[in-house]
Amino acid sequence: MxxxxxxxxxxxxxxxxxxxxxxxxxxxxxxxxPCESCCMSxxxxxxxxxxxxxxxxxxxxxxxxxxxxxxxxxxxxxxxxASSELHETSCLTQNPVQPSTQSPDxxxxxxxxxxxxxxxxARSSSQPIxxxxxxxxxxxxxxLQCVDKDAxxxxxxxxxxxxxxxxHRLMRPEVVLPDRIQARxxxxxxxxxxxxxxxxxxxxxxFDRLDRTCAGEIPMNPAWMCKFFVLLALGEMYSNRKRxxxxxxxxxxDYFLRAVGLLxxxxxxxxxxxxxxxxxxxxxxxxxxxxxxxxxxxxxxxRMALGLGLxxxxxxxxxxxxxxxxxxxxxxxxxxxxxxxxSSNLGYPLLISDAVIDVxxxxxxxxxxxxxxxxxxxxxxxxxxxxxxxxxxxxxxxxCLPQRTTETFVQRVHRILLSxxxxxDELPSMLQLRQEHLPRHISSLHLHYNQCVxxxxxxxxxxxxxxxxxxxATAAEGPPRVFSPITLALAESCVQAARASNSILSxxxxxxxxxxxxxxxxxxxxxSTLILVMSAVMDPNVGMSDAVSxxxxxxxxxxxxxxxxxxxxxxxxxxxxxxxxxxxxxxxxRCRVSATCNGSTTPQEQLVHDADGSALGFVDGVPLDHPLxxxxxxxxxxxWPEGMIPEDESLRDLMCELGDEFLFxxx
Numbered sequence: 324m325x326x327x328x329x330x331x332x333x334x335x336x337x338x339x340x341x342x343x344x345x346x347x348x349x350x351x352x353x354x355x356x357p358c359e360s361c362c363m364s365x366x367x368x369x370x371x372x373x374x375x376x377x378x379x380x381x382x383x384x385x386x387x388x389x390x391x392x393x394x395x396x397x398x399x400x401x402x403x404x405a406s407s408e409l410h411e412t413s414c415l416t417q418n419p420v421q422p423s424t425q426s427p428d429x430x431x432x433x434x435x436x437x438x439x440x441x442x443x444x445a446r447s448s449s450q451p452i453x454x455x456x457x458x459x460x461x462x463x464x465x466x467l468q469c470v471d472k473d474a475x476x477x478x479x480x481x482x483x484x485x486x487x488x489x490x491h492r493l494m495r496p497e498v499v500l501p502d503r504i505q506a507r508x509x510x511x512x513x514x515x516x517x518x519x520x521x522x523x524x525x526x527x528x529x530f531d532r533l534d535r536t537c538a539g540e541i542p543m544n545p546a547w548m549c550k551f552f553v554l555l556a557l558g559e560m561y562s563n564r565k566r567x568x569x570x571x572x573x574x575x576x577d578y579f580l581r582a583v584g585l586l587x588x589x590x591x592x593x594x595x596x597x598x599x600x601x602x603x604x605x606x607x608x609x610x611x612x613x614x615x616x617x618x619x620x621x622x623x624x625x626r627m628a629l630g631l632g633l634x635x636x637x638x639x640x641x642x643x644x645x646x647x648x649x650x651x652x653x654x655x656x657x658x659x660x661x662x663x664x665x666s667s668n669l670g671y672p673l674l675i676s677d678a679v680i681d682v683x684x685x686x687x688x689x690x691x692x693x694x695x696x697x698x699x700x701x702x703x704x705x706x707x708x709x710x711x712x713x714x715x716x717x718x719x720x721x722x723c724l725p726q727r728t729t730e731t732f733v734q735r736v737h738r739i740l741l742s743x744x745x746x747x748d749e750l751p752s753m754l755q756l757r758q759e760h761l762p763r764h765i766s767s768l769h770l771h772y773n774q775c776v777x778x779x780x781x782x783x784x785x786x787x788x789x790x791x792x793x794x795x796a797t798a799a800e801g802p803p804r805v806f807s808p809i810t811l812a813l814a815e816s817c818v819q820a821a822r823a824s825n826s827i828l829s830x831x832x833x834x835x836x837x838x839x840x841x842x843x844x845x846x847x848x849x850x851s852t853l854i855l856v857m858s859a860v861m862d863p864n865v866g867m868s869d870a871v872s873x874x875x876x877x878x879x880x881x882x883x884x885x886x887x888x889x890x891x892x893x894x895x896x897x898x899x900x901x902x903x904x905x906x907x908x909x910x911x912x913r914c915r916v917s918a919t920c921n922g923s924t925t926p927q928e929q930l931v932h933d934a935d936g937s938a939l940g941f942v943d944g945v946p947l948d949h950p951l952x953x954x955x956x957x958x959x960x961x962x963w964p965e966g967m968i969p970e971d972e973s974l975r976d977l978m979c980e981l982g983d984e985f986l987f988x989x990x
Contacts, residue, residue: 503537509558519764522653525697552582593627609842612887660711773820780817812951820946821854849892
């Protein structure tokens with residue numbers, strides 16, 4: 324009896340190596356020399372097979388035996404080398420020019436790294452100054468400490484640099500403050516929408532200063548006023564669901580322009596508050612459709628944060644209060660998460676590697692109740708940071724240049740999905756998704772998670788799509804491609820993640836919690852709907868058609884309201900849906916002609932679906948919950964450095980189907 328996921332078990336064993344001609348034309352190869360396809364097309368002389376190393380399965384006992392022999396040989400080699408060096412040393416002692424009798428010192432360490440971090444002024448009462456260990460200044464100060472143990476590095480004056488009011492943009496128009504109550508409400512709206520996902524301000528300190536500034540009790544600080552106005556802009560944007568205004572402005576634009584007028588060029592002497600300002604500018608610039616400008620703001624913020632050493636763990640003797648210490652950490656991790664989101668959305672490389680970051684994750688430990696009023700619960704930000712790390716892995720591993728890695732594409736997908744599964748399993752219960760109640764911050768967290776699943780698996784879905792709907796006539800004339808069940812399941816997990824995202828966004832729209840003018844909601848809607856359009860064409864059903872219609876309706880409503888990013892997204896989706904529909908009609912016409920000529924029906928390749936369109940075995944809203952995905956993630960063959968072929972036949976099929984060439988190779 325035929326399997327649910329594939330052809331009959333009695334079918335001929337699959338040939339895993341095709342000749343170059345069959346591989347380039349994507350047609351079935353018999354594996355003989357010459358193969359049947361080349362013989363029929365009179366191309367016997369072109370039938371060449373690529374040279375490939377055989378991959379065989381061996382027992383674990385044999386591997387351990389080989390590892391033991393390797394260790395023994397390495398130890399023998401080290402003993403021989405040490406004996407040789409000792410002999411050379413004894414010979415050198417006979418030379419009067421080289422009187423030293425010591426062997427080369429293998430314990431030499433880097434003195435520049437002896438201190439915990441590069442905070443050379445950590446004992447001062449001011450903001451710590453970070454100097455990278457690789458800089459010439461750090462080398463000079465280390466040298467000074469070697470010759471003068473009493474040298475006080477914190478007493479150095481600030482570096483001399485040219486200053487001018489025009490450069491610092493200190494020529495200010497008079498600032499008119501809004502009503503205090505209105506200002507508080509708008510800031511609270513901004514914090515409600517994104518203040519749990521990210522650390523924007525010290526809440527109690529900020530609102531106290533807001534009240535005193537509006538009352539005229541304290542002078543208006545330009546940096547703080549800049550942050551104040553951009554928060555008002557975000558609050559007005561997130562609280563507004565009106566249609567586009569006559570001036571075509573996004574709500575909050577006037578406040579944002581005031582903030583731009585107050586923005587200062589103080590990069591030589593940065594502060595944590597300036598980093599906060601740049602992070603807020605990044606958020607609002609995205610809403611204006613200025614996504615590259617937003618990326619630039621996050622880049623500037625990241626450079627300033629590096630200069631402040633926010634990415635490094637502070638020494639214990641630093642004279643900072645617990646609130647300021649925790650504030651630095653949370654500002655850094657907010658910037659870290661935002662940088663990876665911006666890089667992922669634009670497909671740009673990461674600006675900083677995890678290898679140079681050692682600052683601790685956010686925590687409430689050591690804070691008294693009065694100090695806790697400044698912060699939100701850190702668990703949400705920590706979950707976002709862990710997802711941001713996986714986002715960075717996706718950019719580095721899934722979308723890297725193939726010549727930069729020795730791993731197969733499947734191994735990299737395996738590693739990323741393992742990380743995503745672990746993230747989901749370790750998620751605190753209060754952050755888990757419950758369909759009956761969708762708080763805004765939890766919805767944003769799971770939209771981010773679904774996007775990670777989509778970004779990881781959509782190359783596999785595209786691979787199936789290209790093989791199903793190839794534009795080349797030769798491929799259309801050949802027999803339909805049969806894929807392994809795990810390949811289909813991985814592609815289906817991408818569809819399930821897209822459906823989960825669209826379901827969340829639909830509920831937010833109904834509840835009035837959708838950010839009508841926000842950037843990330845529009846982006847997630849665009850990303851997931853692209854996947855649903857592909858799935859609806861590959862496997863038409865009523866459920867998928869309705870999901871696509873819901874997505875287009877919401878995106879069109881956002882566009883009509885004046886959401887600037889949705890203008891481009893909606894037009895791209897419309898064009899894609901029309902083009903994909905025409906392509907499917909042409910493909911079906913070719914299949915009918917081919918079936919008529921052959922006197923048979925042409926089977927269609929589908930994803931893992933029931934007749935009603937529901938995914939077989941998938942739990943709704945849980946993209947990685949499927950027996951085949953469990954089998955794929957549980958197979959340890961994918962984590963072996965040598966990439967040995969697993970014993971399971973379906974997993975072997977997967978490794979043979981998905982190579983690096985399909986993503987970056989010729990179409």
